[in-house]
Amino acid sequence: MRIPYVFLGALLAIVQSANAEVASPPVLAPLKQQAQAAQLSANFLARFSYRPVPLDDALSARIMNRFIKSLDPDRVLFLQADIDRFMSHRSEIDDAIEREDLRIPFEIFNLYERRVVDRMNYARNLLKQDFDFGAQEDYSALRDKAPWPQSESESNELWRKRAKSDWLRLKLGGKTDAAVRETLDKRYASALERAYKYKSDDVFQSFMDAYTASIDPHTDYFGATASADFDISMKLSLVGIGAVLQERDDYTTVREFVPGGPAQLSGKLSVGDRVTGVGQGRDGAIKDVMGTRLDEVVQMIRGKKGSVVRLDILPADAGADGTHRVVSLVRDKINLEKQAARKAVLSVKVGEATRKIGVITLPAFYEDFEARRKGDKDYRSASRDVAKILGELKQEKVDSVLIDVRNNGGGSLNEAIDLTGLFIGNGPVVQQRGSDGKVAVKSADFPAPVWTGPVGVLINRGSASASEIFAAAIQDYGRGVIVGEPSFGKGTVQTVVNLDQMVRNSKPEFGELKVTIAQFFRVNGGTTQLRGVTPDISLPGFADPTSFGEMSYDNALPWTQVEPANYAPTGNMMTLLPTLQSRHDARVQRDPDFQRILEDIADLKAQRQKGVVSLNEAERRKEATAREDRLKSRAQVSDAEDPGGDDGLQANERSLSADIAIENARKKAKDVLLDEAATILADEAVLQEGVLKAATKQSGNTDGK
Known part of the structure; x- marks a missing residue:
């Protein structure tokens, strides 16, 4: 229970002594309400989380690890001596939170600021010299598991290579040495200036992020700004x-x-x-x-x-x-209409016929909770917007509807249920198990489906939570075909708790907690937790499953299952899938755009596995020439625009017009995966139409007899 005064004093001494000629960033200190908010959060999380984790020495150590990683993920700022000093007190955070004492994380952050100032000034000084790009040396681009620098000289060597790598990228992008110096000096100066702009709220938010993520991957703390942003994202x-x-x-x-x-x-x-x-x-x-x-x-x-x-x-x-x-x-x-559901109609030729596929892109499962609570009949929500769009698509006489939830990270559970109801009418959609072990079935309650025709769902690794509930239900009911990558794998339910309301505080001081309270299960009894939704027809993706998705978290809940719900499938996609798959396979084999995606994914995977970049100009130019040759050969067989090479610039280093032009070009680029998904939906419409005709004919023969 002792306060580590020696630890705090040692850090202050480092902050005040190193490079005294450089103005030190402001020394930040915790506010009283922040310490109170941390203690309130700890008490709540230890009692009411789906998987309660006691605030003890073990959790304290995990919080320390995550906090340090959040500040210096590439291990280029702190020295090993800093880490040793931090870790000697890793078991004291729990006691400090109980005492409403946040000095340890704040002192770590103060040293972090000082290290940023020191390293950015060193990097700027490096720009005064010339680099030897004929030397054979590499720079490790993946340092999250690398050892911390043992000394200042080792850190200097690391930053020499880092600055050299930045310089070489710009040089290969066509910049002159003078332009490279100017660009990098401005880049490093900008990072330097940010160190002087941090405030107490930034430190506290970073610390609470480390704390809540140590409970489970989807528990969060919202300060005032984060809370406002969350509300905006839900209300649109x-x-x-x-x-x-x-x-x-x-x-x-x-x-x-x-x-x-x-x-x-x-x-x-x-x-x-x-x-x-x-x-x-x-x-x-x-x-x-x-x-x-x-x-x-x-x-x-x-x-x-x-x-x-x-x-x-x-x-x-x-x-x-x-x-x-x-x-x-x-x-x-x-x-914010850009984040709302939107539609497009694609014409797809299947044999001699042309099919119209209605595509509904849904970026999030939004819902204006406040307006709904107040009884506003016109409150905004994802399912309401999609229902309106489905009505429009009916008027346009589309043959099939594709719901695109790629990179849709979720949102309102109620909206996932209601969206499913638009396609199944009524029936169980998801099962929810609370911390008490009891399982409740959540059902859609529509008198009839809004859309009864063929349907499909396009998912990728970024499709999570509510997106997975929706896709899983469509799959379990046999209502449509699921196309894309295996989804994220988030099978847990969160609720937002206002800490001020919890303690009857009259003014907003303590923020909010987004707490995991339950795990959801498919109606077939399985869960999307960890494994995600497995598509019926797989499409390639650029995401790295080892670093993105539920499997990448070290404290994710395991996969498990419960008893199936009492539901009746409305279709049987299994009979159509073999034909859909064979047509897809044959089509993509002869589709040059699709094959180019496979090439790009293979290249990206190779780069990830390599983990290092050469700092030799001749080798890098050889790599760049090979890439340019590949792009030129593509341009000869495709009308797609050449995206150009790597200019080495960050987004805010280009002119605003150039930056916007690049963004617009990306928006206009051909969406090969969406086009293929739409074609699969066109095939589905044709096959279901054939099944329906056969069934009608058989029924007529039976009646005639």
Whole structure:
């Protein structure tokens, strides 16, 4: 139970002594309410989690490991001596939380800031010299399991290779030495500046992320900002001006507009305009925001509906000393339509016939909980939007519907159930087992399906939670074909607990917990936990299952099963799958676009396994030439645009117009996997139509007899 004063003092001494000529970043300290929030969270998690984990020495050590990894995942900042010092106190975090004492994580973070400042200054100094790109040496790109540097000299050598690797990438991208120096100096300076902008809330959020992730992979803590962002993602709306902002060269820059938002409708702003000040109300003082963190500027611009915000704008085409103008905007409700369900209709030729496939892309299972709770009949939700789209697709007389939930990480459990109901009508959708071991069956309750025709679901490794519930139910009912990669494997249910409400606190201080309270099971009794949903027809993917997905977590729940629910399948896809599979196999063998994807995946896998990059210019140019030759050969047999080579730049280092052009090109790129999935759905429609005709004919013969 002792407070490790020696530990804290030693870290402070390191922070104050190393490179004293460089201004130290601010020393951050925990706030009282943060320590109270940590203790409240600990008490709740130890009692009410689906799998309660006591806050003891073992958990304390896991929290320490995760916290350090979150700060320095590539092991390029801390020294082995730092880690040894941290780990000598790894069993004290539990006692410190109980005492409402968060000095240990804050002192670790303060040293982290200091290490960032030191390493970034060292990297900037390296740019004053020339590198020998004729030497035969490598740089390890995968350092998450590498040993920590044993000394400052070893760390210096590591950073020499890192800077050399950054330089070589830019050089191979066509940059002159002068341009490389300027670009990297700005990059390292930007990382350096961030170390001076951290606040107490950042440290606490990082520490609580490490704590909650040590309980299970999907338990989270939300501070005020994270909580607001979560609410926005579920409601698909916020109150603001309707501008997407980006930090570029210390300026908060307008990247794009939300259609119909105040910013677009005003006609007073342009893409590339820079926000240099923000004022509240029609006559409030304008506060300078140059160099201010983007999230803080965003919070200043958001506000109550109908209120006025004034922006000091430096126009996109003006220099740093250009003439500013002040723009007044009235905040309004902004609907985030880009994150809502949307449709497209694809024409697919099967034999001599052309089939129309309605594609519904669903990025998340959103639901405006607050509006629903208030009884708003027009509240926004994923299933409501999809139901409306299905009605439109019926009017367009599509032959089949494909639900694209690739990279849909989940959301509302109720929405997953209701979405399933649109295709099965009524019946069990998912089973849920609580910490008491009791299993409850959750059912859809629609008088009839909204769509009765052929259906399919397109999934990938990023399809998780609610997406897996939906896909699994469609598969278990035999209602449609599942196409894509094996899904993420998240088979647990979370709920959000407001800590202030829990202790009847009158003002928001303590934040919220997203806590795992149950595990869900398919209606067939299995679970998607760990294994995910196995597609009926597999498509290739770029994700690395060892680093992305439930299997990549060291504390994931195991796969298990319960008794099947009482449900009646509405179809039998098993009879169609052999034909669908054989047609798919034959088609992709002769599809050059599909074969190119397989080549790219193989190349990426080889790079991952290699884990190192050569710092020899001749070798790298040889690799680049081989890639260019492959792209040229592709261009000769395909009308697809050449995406170009690696320019070595990060997103905010290109001009805004170039960055947007790359993004638009990606959006316009041919979606080979979606096209193949749609073709599989067209085959399904043809085969089901044949089955229906055969059944009708057989019924007619029987009646005639």
